[in-house]
Amino acid sequence: MEETKRKQLILERFHYSQDQVIDKQFNWKQMWRLLQYLKPYAKNLLPLSFLTVIISTAVRLIIPILIGVYTLDKAIIEKDTTLLLQLVFLISGLYVLSYVVNALRIRWLNKLGQNVIYDLRKHLFTHVQSLSHRFFDQRSAGSILVRIMNDINSLQELFTNGVINLLTDFLLLFATIVILFSLNAKLTIAIMVILPIMFFISTSLRQKIRLSWQKVRLIQAKMNSHLNESIQGIRVTQTFTQENENTEFFKELNHDNFQTWKQAVRKNAMFGPIVEMTNAVGTVILIWYGAALVSKGECTIGEFVSFAFYLGMFWEPIGRLGQLYNQLLIGMASSERIFEFLDERPLVKEAAKPLVPASIKGQIDFENVEFSYDTRRKALNGVSFSIQAGETVALVGHTGSGKTTIANLVSRFYDATAGVVKIDGHKIQDLSIAALRSQISVVLQETFIFSGTIMENIRFGNPNSSDEDVIAAAKAVGADSFIVQLVNGYHTEVEERGNILSVGERQLLSFARALLADPKILILDEATASIDTETEVKIQQALKALLKGRTAIMIAHRLSTIREADKIIVLDHGNILEQGNHDTLMTRQGVYYGLVKAQYKMLGAV
């Protein structure tokens, strides 16, 4: 009992939201939108692929008539050797043509499919990159990743084979029915009797198979989420010795995956024999009734043989169309999820005629600015202040008081809900977003290091800078001394998130990156919080170099780092309580004075 309860607790602990709907009703509008991605290929790959489809289908349809009606009835039975020879050549030639056309068909279709997937993925990625911060606030990285990778992959099959096969199959089916009827209408009707039975069995079985594969995919999505979290959080897991719980949950998932997969495969395996059985029934009817018709003289031997060939061709698309239908429904769900992202518009919009100033001086004005991330709480509550170009301003206040929010509004990651934010006297919304952001650098406490070399990571600040510029920037902020000690110096590879570097070293790299960008406005969000006292002294010096001639907004919890700021703004619950320089605020003996005293007391106690 205890054990069951424990297992239950583990299962409840790892809860993963399910934003995966695997299949959806067929929707023409959506299909039409998907087909638009074929447009760029409307003049080359698409018509070429169609042509190969039509030629290969036509060749397949001609051969049985040539074998049955002409070779058997005309050449063999009537002993016409010249005709027989001609037919042998013709049929061989057609087989060669069919081989060549099929090879081209596969090649062009795959190329077409791959091109469409490439375009769609590029479109989606470019679009997602242009979206505002709010979009990323509301979604996990995993769910975005799944759409760009898995959902697009599931459309791949639809585009490479699905769309054209669908056409080929309809063409084949229609043509075979017409030929079967024209060869012998009575025999065709007799065989078609089993069609509804076959249709009923295959549709219901197909649906069951589809549902089983859905289950497999859902479990696999859960496994992905769990794996992602386990690897990202491995340090925390090991610290709290939670490996066994993790393993146990994984074991459950793995077991479920195995079981559902087995069930799906079992159902899948039933489909083939069922189609074959109906095929066999059809053949029995063909032989029994066909033979009667031949003996009555209502059908020739050749027609009978051709008929048998076409009958085989008739079942083939029927079996495949069911599978294609499933693929189509999966594609509908995936494309719906992809289009949902593509329809997201950036909340921070470029002005119709954006101002592109030659350079920004760096004056910042907030006039009665209000902002809320959601409808429930206000993060800024009518905030007004002015920062002159070149000034250093520090924002202080307790956790959640709105410091980072101010920085976010200056970079225009969000737009104020009310009030006005101005840069150099222009409303921030009137400026070109790219021009604005090219003049702003943000250094966060949690610096992001990309995989690549140290050199490349610093150069991220200004892709056009030379190696010498990068090294000069690193020297200016005091990062050079630790970089040259690394195995390959500036060419040392750092993995994603820069795990081989200490937090302080990563911070120095981001300072160098910011310096290289040479921004007019610099935002340092808790930038010196994770640095030891010795490094801090170094950084304070580096900061002086970094801040020279720029407007700076510093967000700091350690008040010792902001004494020299031109202005200190004290925030509380989205309101400004005080503003002034260190000396003025200390003389006033208000909130700032209290914060400084409290911090000294705490440090003194340590």
Ligand SMILES: Nc1ncnc2c1ncn2[C@@H]1O[C@H](COP(=O)(O)OP(=O)(O)OP(=O)(O)O)[C@@H](O)[C@H]1O
């Ligand atoms: N992306 C977000 N979505 C919703 N609410 C948010 C978001 N970011 C911040 N908030 C909320 O807005 C308020 C202000 O947050 P902000 O990050 O500006 O505080 P802060 O003063 O920088 O805090 P800290 O010193 O802890 O970094 C907080 O109540 C916070 O919970």
